[in-house]
Amino acid sequence: MTAVELGMPLQRKPIYTQPRERFVFLYPTTACSLRCKTCYVGNTRLNAANTMSxxxxxxxxxxxxxTGGHDKLYLLGGEPTMHPELAQIVREARDRGYKVTISSNGDFEESIFDGIGPDMLDSFNFSLESADPTIHRKIRGNPKNFEQVTNNIRRARExxxxxxxxxxxxQTNAPGALDLIPFLADLGAHTxxxxxxxxxxxxxxxxQPLNPQEWMDFCAAIEAHPPEPRLAVxxxxxxxxxxxxxxxxxxxxPGCPARTLDRPHIYPDGTVYxxxxxxxxxRHxxxxxxxxxxxxxxxxxELNAYMTADPVCTGCPNTGTCGGGCPAYSQIPAYGDEGWYTCDRQITPLCILWTVSAWGARPADSLHTLR
Known part of the structure; x- marks a missing residue:
C-alpha cells in the first residue's frame, strides 16, 4: 500500500535538494543588428557593442x-553570430567538455552554418515572436527578420x-502565441x-507582461492544447x-538558481550577474x-537581493516547496512598488526562467536537459 492509502503524510523533498543544472551564459558580444522590444539586455548595452576576445x-x-563544475554553455548577445571568432569559441568550449547552445535572433547569413556545423553544437536556438509576420515585425521592428529567421530555422533543420x-x-503577442505550435512543427523545429x-x-x-492570473491562464491554455508529437513544448x-x-x-x-549561483551571466566588460x-x-x-x-x-x-528573504515568507508554510519565490518581486520597484504583483501566499512566484514540459514529462535526452 502507498503512504496515502495508509493515511501517512507524504515526505516531500525540499526544493533545494533537487539536482542542480549548471549553465554558463556567456555574452561574447553585445553587438546586435536588431533592437527588439523584448530584449532584456537593453539598448544601452547593445549600442555599446562590446566584444570579448x-x-x-x-x-x-x-x-x-x-570552481562550479559548470558543463553547459549558452552563447548569447547581442547577436552572438556577429562575433568574428564565434566558431573558435565554440571549439574551445567543446574541447573543455561543455555542451554548447547558440541563442540567436536568426538575423544572419547562411554562411554561419559553414563555420559552425551541427557536429560542433548541441543545439541552435532561435527566437521567434509569432507565427504572424505582422506581430513578429511589430516586436522586432525589422521588416525582413521574419523571413530570415524562419528560413534559417528550416535550413538548420535540414x-x-x-x-x-x-x-x-x-500582451502584444499572447493572443496568437499558441499558433506557433503547429507552425514550428511544420517548419521542423524540435522544441x-x-x-x-x-x-x-x-x-x-x-x-507589457501578462499579470499573474493571465500568465496562469496562458499556461493552462498550453496544457489544454492538443499535444503535438513532432514538437516538444x-x-x-x-x-x-x-x-x-x-x-x-x-x-x-529547483528554487531560485541565482541563490545557488548556478547560472552566471558574463558580459564582455567582465560584469557577472x-x-x-x-x-x-x-546590480551585478x-x-x-x-x-x-x-x-x-x-x-x-543583486546578491544582497537574493540573500534577503521577503518578509511575507517569514512563518509561511509553503517555503519548502516555493523556496521564497523569486526575489525580484520584493526587490525591484517595477514589480512591487507599482502594485503589479506582491506575494499574498495565495499566488506565489516561482523562478521566471525555469520551464517544464507541456503535456507531461518527456524522455530524458539532450533535447530536454539543455532547456
Missing amino acids: VERAVEIMDYFKV LGYQVRVMCTVS LSYHNLGKTGNGGRFL YYPPTFVTADTQEQWADRGY ACPVFMDDD YARFEDGRLVLNPSPNN
Whole structure:
C-alpha cells in the first residue's frame, strides 16, 4: 500500500535538494543588428557593442568549469553570430567538455552554418515572436527578420542541427502565441519554449507582461492544447497557487538558481550577474578580473537581493516547496512598488526562467536537459 492509502503524510523533498543544472551564459558580444522590444539586455548595452576576445572567453569557461563544475554553455548577445571568432569559441568550449547552445535572433547569413556545423553544437536556438509576420515585425521592428529567421530555422533543420525556438510572451503577442505550435512543427523545429516577459531592459520599457492570473491562464491554455508529437513544448509556470506548489516540486522545481549561483551571466566588460532579472542599474554581483571573481562592494548588488528573504515568507508554510519565490518581486520597484504583483501566499512566484514540459514529462535526452 502507498503512504496515502495508509493515511501517512507524504515526505516531500525540499526544493533545494533537487539536482542542480549548471549553465554558463556567456555574452561574447553585445553587438546586435536588431533592437527588439523584448530584449532584456537593453539598448544601452547593445549600442555599446562590446566584444570579448577568444582568450577571455576561454579564461571564463575554465574558471567556471573548475570552481562550479559548470558543463553547459549558452552563447548569447547581442547577436552572438556577429562575433568574428564565434566558431573558435565554440571549439574551445567543446574541447573543455561543455555542451554548447547558440541563442540567436536568426538575423544572419547562411554562411554561419559553414563555420559552425551541427557536429560542433548541441543545439541552435532561435527566437521567434509569432507565427504572424505582422506581430513578429511589430516586436522586432525589422521588416525582413521574419523571413530570415524562419528560413534559417528550416535550413538548420535540414542540415541536422537540434533546432530550438524561444518565444517571449507579452500582451502584444499572447493572443496568437499558441499558433506557433503547429507552425514550428511544420517548419521542423524540435522544441518550442515560451517565456514570460520580464520588466528588464527593453522589455520593461516597450511592452507589457501578462499579470499573474493571465500568465496562469496562458499556461493552462498550453496544457489544454492538443499535444503535438513532432514538437516538444516548454513553459515556465512562474506564478502558481499555493495549493499546487507541491506538484511543481515533484516536477523538479529547483528554487531560485541565482541563490545557488548556478547560472552566471558574463558580459564582455567582465560584469557577472546571477540572473538577468537584475541586469538593470549595475546590480551585478561580481566582476571577472584576472581569472577570479571580484565581488561588487555596492550594497545594492543583486546578491544582497537574493540573500534577503521577503518578509511575507517569514512563518509561511509553503517555503519548502516555493523556496521564497523569486526575489525580484520584493526587490525591484517595477514589480512591487507599482502594485503589479506582491506575494499574498495565495499566488506565489516561482523562478521566471525555469520551464517544464507541456503535456507531461518527456524522455530524458539532450533535447530536454539543455532547456
